[in-house]
Amino acid sequence: MNALFKHARQKCLQWIVNHPKKFFTYSMIFLSVSFVGSLILGIFFPNETVFTIKPPALYSKSQMSQHSTVNNEKEMRKIVEELGTLKVKRDRKQLQRKDSLRIEYLFNQFQKLKNGY
Helix, strand or coil, rough: CHHHHHHHHHHHHHHHHHHHHHHHHHHHHHHHHHHHHHHHHHHHHHHHEEEHCCCCHHCCCCCCHHHHHHHHHHHHHHHHHHHHHHHHHCCCCCCCCCHHHHHHHHHHHHHHHHCCC
16 A cells, blocks of 8 residues: 555656646646635635634723623632632631532633633
């Protein structure tokens, strides 16, 4: 099987060396068709995740986005305070299983608020 691939590769390379103009023409046709195809896909069938980026609240003129930022900061402060109390509990070695689950949940919530999701 490997010998078959080597033979085919050698034959292809030999053809390219013997016909450089045809190879260039076929390559340019392939590149042009793929470029036009990607343009058509990008224009008529856009990827939905491309347009989900939200601008930072600093550059937004909307009061709603600024208000949500303030709410996020308040929630983040509450989460940090609760994590602080759980840290004290950890230092006393009084953590339980439900506390570790709560820590994981709070950390995930904090990451979501921080990243703006």
